[in-house]
Amino acid sequence: MSGDETGVVIVDAELAEKAAPLAQRLAADGAAAKLAAKDSALWGPDAESEASIRLSWTTLHKSSRPLIGEIETLRAELHSEGVDRVVLAGMGGSSLAPEVITATAGVPLTVLDTTDPGQVADALAGDLERTVIVVSSKSGGTVETDSHRRIFAKAFADAGIDAARRIVVVTDPGSPFSELAEKEGYRKTFLADPHVGGRYSALTAFGLVPAGLAGADVARLLDQAASVAETLAEDTAENPAVQLAAAWGAAHEAGAEKVVLADTGSGIKGFPDWAEQLIAESTGKLGTGLLPVAVDGPDAPGFADHGKDATAVAIGAAEGAAQISVTGPLGAQFLLWEFATALVGRLIGINPFDQPDVEAAKKAARALLDDPEKLKGGEAPATVDGAVEVFGSEGVSTDGKLADVLRAFFGSVADGGYIAVQAYLDRLDDASTSLLRGEIAKRTGVQTTFGWGPRFLHSTGQYHKGGHQNGSFLQITGAVDEDLSVPDRPYTLGQLQHAQALGDGQVLAEHGRPVLRLHLTDRAAGLAELVRAVQEAAQ
Missing domain, CATH: 3.40.50.10490 (Glucose-6-phosphate isomerase like protein; domain 1)
Structure with a gap:
């Protein structure tokens, strides 16, 4: 083959x-x-209602064809105006597929699937004169993408750029976001097939528009899918x-x-x-x-x-x-x-098209944002070791040095369980954090996942709460040196990021899962100390 x-x-x-x-x-x-x-009865009567409106992805290699001309026309228009830098604001299925498509094609795309102020500030620091932002959301209510849209709109306006001409929307027909886009006069709105869920949306407008505007050959993707459709x-x-x-x-x-x-x-x-x-x-x-x-x-x-x-x-x-x-x-x-x-x-024996446990963490984060004093003060750390503050859910040992805490945490993982490392940090500047996955897996022999927060909340977050209940969760948060306000919202990005971490940790703890949160008061120094502690804990 x-x-x-x-x-x-x-x-x-x-x-x-x-x-x-x-x-x-x-x-x-x-x-x-x-x-x-598109037989919605395949997963039993309980799933039939949801499945009946989630199966159009099976024929996207045909139905997405009209998008190609629209994407090419808009890209040509933007280039004629000197706009050739594409930023994508999207979460989960709205960002993961375009990122794979453009990386594979070798074309640049700046992906914002974060609430880390530093990472968003870096995206803003790019050449705004050459920038168009694609804001992708089925409803427009996704808090991360709504925050990105507001921040970029203000940045364009402050730079003397017509913000509406630099914002492209991907959403579902009839969504509140499509109505907002029309009201604000945004450059163009691409309407995706509403009968496709986010994680199956790679070949819808959510996957194709940002990737195509960035320069990927998205028509070829549809050809490749079409080549196997009959076989599948x-x-x-x-x-x-x-x-x-x-x-x-x-x-x-x-x-x-x-x-x-x-x-x-x-x-x-x-x-x-x-x-x-x-x-x-x-x-x-x-x-x-x-x-x-x-x-x-x-x-x-x-x-x-x-x-x-x-x-x-x-x-x-x-x-x-x-x-x-x-x-x-x-x-x-x-x-x-x-x-x-x-x-x-x-x-x-499950319905592959619903996500019943995703909303819980969002609700917990919103509740914290509605209580600024609680979010600002928070609980005192159980232990402080250098640049690392230690917080643990009920039953998680926080005694001793950081290495002692980690040793106890690793040793308490359930038989056949897993460790999930969840880093609410800057995916670019703090990229070395991802090395912790392999280090922990190698030294503990336990299957270990790694996710950038809040990105993973739209991905593995469903499994953490709804799947096999044998996970142990290591959260890593970090101090914010320079925060970013979210226009017309009562919170900053740093506060939103912190609320998302605490909210998800709270829900996991309510499910009886062990949660150990390590807060880096100095990100670089704290990360170095954390790596040393992981190595020492597993000796």
Whole structure:
């Protein structure tokens, strides 16, 4: 199989044997063809209402074609005006797909999926004269993207630039955001298919508009998806989506709750981050599901030594400890993984199109923003070690030095559980924080995920609250040197970021999960101390 062909190979013989009956069952049920035909009854009567308005992604390789001309026309207009820098304000499915598309294509796109004041300030510091911002939100009510829109609109106006001419909107038809865009006279509004959920929206306007404006060949993506669409609709055990779903389902039945994702030279940049949201939000509910663990490569801790509680999936050729290999170009992979995820939902008995536990953290954050004194004061740290303040939920030991606290925390992880590192920091300036994932996984032998907050709240956040309840959560927050006000809102970005961290931690604790929050009073110094403490704790 060449790198341009799309397919799935189950490398592990034992897994292949267990997967075969499930693949035959899906084929006998006609599941793939029914999915392609948008049959909302595939996941049972409880899911039918939601599924009936969430299946248009199966035909986007056809229905998204008219967008291509609109995108090309707008890009040409902007370039004629000297506007060639694209900033995207979007969360979850609105940002993850465009980021993968542009990174793979090698074209620049500044992605804002953060509330960190420093990262947003860096985006503002770019050449505003050359900048257009694409604000993507199904409703317009997403607090992060609404804040970005307000901040950029003011920055444009302060620079003497007509803000309305530099704001492009992607939203659903008839949404409050589409009405606001018309009222404000924004440059252009692209209306996405409303019958597609965010994590399945890679080939809608949410994925194609920002990527196309940045210079990616999005028509080619649709061609790639179209090239495999008929194959993915076939009711055979050889259908690659059926094979992938059956392998995941069989592994889950055998106790492998996690799916470790590593790129093995596919040429696709950042695909595990996109797949992470798709799998986690679609399957992580009702106390079950698959937890995706995105790692740096086939030699990374957690992949090379995945253990019995995880399945190792290579994106590209099978290398190292890979049990499954998935190949193909990006557009085809988008559709393949979406089909497989929807089909595995049928196998494990969940509705892959709802996200019942996502709203809880948002509500908790809003409650904190409505109580500024509580947010400002907060609780006193249980322990302070250098530039690190230590806070723990009920039952989490905070005694001793930072290394002692971490040693106790790592030692208390449930059998077959996982550690989730959640960094509410600057994804660019504090990028080295992500190295903690591999360091902790290597030294503890526990499957470990890493997420930038609040980005992960729109991704793995659903699984954390709704999936297997065996996670332990390490939050990392940091001092804000220069905050940014949000125009016409009673809070700053720094306050919003802090509220999101505390709110999610509160909800996790209410679910009985251990939460250890480490606040870096000096980000650089605190991070260095944290790395040393992790190394010492695991000795």
